[in-house]
Amino acid sequence: MHFTSESVEALVEQFTKLPTVGRKTAQRLAAFVLKMPREEVVELAKALVAVKDRVKHCSVCCNITDNDPCPICASDRRDQTLICVVEEHNDVLALERTNEYRGVYHVLGGVISPLDGVGPEDLHIRELMVRLNPDFQKVAANGHVAEPEEGYEGEEKAPVKEVILAMNPNVEGDTTAYYLSQLLRPTGVRVTRIARGLPIGGDLEYADEATLSRAIEGRMVL
Amino acid sequence: MHFTSESVEALVEQFTKLPTVGRKTAQRLAAFVLKMPREEVVELAKALVAVKDRVKHCSVCCNITDNDPCPICASDRRDQTLICVVEEHNDVLALERTNEYRGVYHVLGGVISPLDGVGPEDLHIRELMVRLNPDFQKVAANGHVAEPEEGYEGEEKAPVKEVILAMNPNVEGDTTAYYLSQLLRPTGVRVTRIARGLPIGGDLEYADEATLSRAIEGRMVL
Numbered sequence: 001m002h003f004t005s006e007s008v009e010a011l012v013e014q015f016t017k018l019p020t021v022g023r024k025t026a027q028r029l030a031a032f033v034l035k036m037p038r039e040e041v042v043e044l045a046k047a048l049v050a051v052k053d054r055v056k057h058c059s060v061c062c063n064i065t066d067n068d069p070c071p072i073c074a075s076d077r078r079d080q081t082l083i084c085v086v087e088e089h090n091d092v093l094a095l096e097r098t099n100e101y102r103g104v105y106h107v108l109g110g111v112i113s114p115l116d117g118v119g120p121e122d123l124h125i126r127e128l129m130v131r132l133n134p135d136f137q138k139v140a141a142n143g144h145v146a147e148p149e150e151g152y153e154g155e156e157k158a159p160v161k162e163v164i165l166a167m168n169p170n171v172e173g174d175t176t177a178y179y180l181s182q183l184l185r186p187t188g189v190r191v192t193r194i195a196r197g198l199p200i201g202g203d204l205e206y207a208d209e210a211t212l213s214r215a216i217e218g219r220m221v222l
Numbered sequence: 223m224h225f226t227s228e229s230v231e232a233l234v235e236q237f238t239k240l241p242t243v244g245r246k247t248a249q250r251l252a253a254f255v256l257k258m259p260r261e262e263v264v265e266l267a268k269a270l271v272a273v274k275d276r277v278k279h280c281s282v283c284c285n286i287t288d289n290d291p292c293p294i295c296a297s298d299r300r301d302q303t304l305i306c307v308v309e310e311h312n313d314v315l316a317l318e319r320t321n322e323y324r325g326v327y328h329v330l331g332g333v334i335s336p337l338d339g340v341g342p343e344d345l346h347i348r349e350l351m352v353r354l355n356p357d358f359q360k361v362a363a364n365g366h367v368a369e370p371e372e373g374y375e376g377e378e379k380a381p382v383k384e385v386i387l388a389m390n391p392n393v394e395g396d397t398t399a400y401y402l403s404q405l406l407r408p409t410g411v412r413v414t415r416i417a418r419g420l421p422i423g424g425d426l427e428y429a430d431e432a433t434l435s436r437a438i439e440g441r442m443v444l
Contacts (some may be wrong), residue, residue, distance in 0.1 A: 004314065005273075005287050005290045007269070007277050011269040011273050014270075017262070029240055033273055034425075036274075047232045048266060050262045051230055051263070054231060066229050071226055078322045207438075
């Protein structure tokens with residue numbers, strides 16, 4: 001059954017396109033919008049379009065940002081020689097919440113997933129290689145490593161010391177991490193992977209086998 | 223922790239104002255909007271504002287509608303002498319889904335709830351009285367029932383035969399129904415209330431006492 005108002009019906013249709021929003025939720029949201037003051041609705045509508053108009057990818061780390069480069073890449077309080085590679089910009093948020101990590105990021109924009117038709121060329125891997133070696137672009141074009149030209153911009157920056165791979169611990173994440181580790185090996189940079197093991201507050205008794213065997217594999221000397 | 227993009231952060235803020243949307247859900251929705259094509263986002267934004275600009279209350283039944291009177295009130299296939307009084311426009315949807323009811327509606331826009339500061343004057347009760355007796359406006363203004371003038375518009379319409387009270391079966395709904403039944407008694411119109419009892423598929427064993435006693439009270443001769 002449809003609403004007696006076509007506008008409301010149209011809004012319900014629009015809401016159901018969003019993830020986790022079914023028809024019932026969409027109707028509840030639409031009913032709420034009906035009761036909202038007009039200014040607030042206009043603000044919401046503007047925020048929606050603004051996201052599409054203003055947000056771009058940071059030219060350095062490929063994270064989403066309003067200003068290029070993004071605040072993290074532009075900050076001189078961050079260690080620019082330490083790059084943490086993540087899948088999505090939500091992962092940056094999660095890592096920033098720890099308040100522990102002081103390096104910079106690189107957002108791949110996904111993982112290698114042949115089943116979904118996502119290959120390395122669909123991810124921001126080229127941009128990562130260029131960060132490590134500004135001549136990478138030429139490598140790809142000519143097919144061999146170009147000699148560094150004298151006085152190129154990259155020399156002014158401190159070289160990257162470590163790349164931390166922080167993909168999700170699943171098949172696609174593992175595949176992507178393996179692919180990147182192979183690709184990064186010739187650059188000589190230190191490549192690490194975040195630890196996998198028992199989560200804090202977890203219980204040995206209820207941990208699955210894969211997590212447990214990773215936890216044993218990754219044991220540390222005290 | 224905040225997104226590196228202020229626009230995305232602003233959108234997340236806006237989303238969290240919606241009911242059932244917490245910060246986590248808002249972030250997921252914002253991430254989805256980022257991946258949506260711009261046209262679709264603009265459509266969603268337009269649908270939002272259109273709801274505020276186009277939707278009005280039907281001058282007859284107070285339901286939401288784009289055109290006044292609403293399709294149900296304007297339809298000559300509906301029995302205009304049978305009015306079902308409901309709390310909200312969502313209730314109209316629920317009743318329409320049954321495909322059983324062929325009368326028209328009257329949407330109160332809430333229930334009498336002293337705790338929330340909602341009194342009879344905050345609901346569309348006056349509009350209901352005017353539907354039953356077009357002279358009601360004068361009654362209220364002058365303090366006594368006006369004599370029907372000759373040839374007034376209301377005489378052309380068939381008079382209302384029955385008012386069905388379909389408030390929710392809770393304290394506020396019961397209060398509102400009682401208030402309306404007292405108010406409607408002098409008009410001489412037949413006032414009924416939808417049945418309360420065991421829901422279809424329910425189980426006597428697990429029914430609560432209030433429902434069970436209502437079910438016994440409302441028993442029907444077979």
